[in-house]
Amino acid sequence: EDQVTQSPEALRLQEGESSSLNCSYTVSGLRGLFWYRQDPGKGPEFLFTLYSAGEEKEKERLKATLTKKESFLHITAPKPEDSATYLCAPKGDYGGSQGNLIFGKGTKLSVKP
Amino acid sequence: NAGVTQTPKFQVLKTGQSMTLQCAQDMNHEYMSWYRQDPGMGLRLIHYSVGAGITDQGEVPNGYNVSRSTTEDFPLRLLSAAPSQTSVYFCASSYSTAGSTDTQYFGPGTRLTVL
Secondary structure, three states, rough: EEEEEOOOOOOEEOOOOEEEEEEEEEOOOOOEEEHHHHHHHHHEEEEEEEEEOOOOEEOOOOOEEOOOOOOEEEEOOOOHHHEEEEEEEOOOOOOOOOOOOOOOOOOOEHHHH | OOOEEEEOOOEOOOOOOOOOEEEEOOOOOEEEEEEEEOOOOOOEEEEEEEEEEEEEEEEOOEEEEEEOOOOOEEEEHHHHHOOOOOOOEEEEEEEEOOOOOOOOOEEOOOEEOOO
């Protein structure tokens, strides 16, 4: 059965304090792994797609990496505006969840000034 | 482009009432889907569609109906609302089918409360 686990559930950082969010997955035939950001009361906003182990992508203070079993979202020198819930969603082949996204529960990040 | 739009933003229903949540996209996307989001749980797929006239069930389809008569619209119907359907509902769309790696874009959500 396809599964996704994100950790920690919540993370509090001081402004400038770098850290990483983890996404562990078990998916049949990974086709891609998506990261989204969700602000309170809003829909998820797309950040990155990673396709194969070893791939990395960066956007401002965020860097996403992928291994065969995990993905990490590294946040370097975060600012208060980075506060949000970060969602991980791998997509498997049709042998798994019909090729649809499988979402983790998210990591709620709070960055204090 | 407006992207993915959803109406209404908020809705309160009484148990047993019916209603339709509207979703529309103006990006000519073939794939559309409905998710619900509950506290402490990830987004869960309710129904999805790979094109006009084609729909399929997701992880939690019970109590919901969908149809896709046009590429642009994908309404979600609650025939007899129950308190367990209190949730935030998101519609999403992507250019190609479920198995592709095209990015799914989400609407702003509908917050539904069933009393």
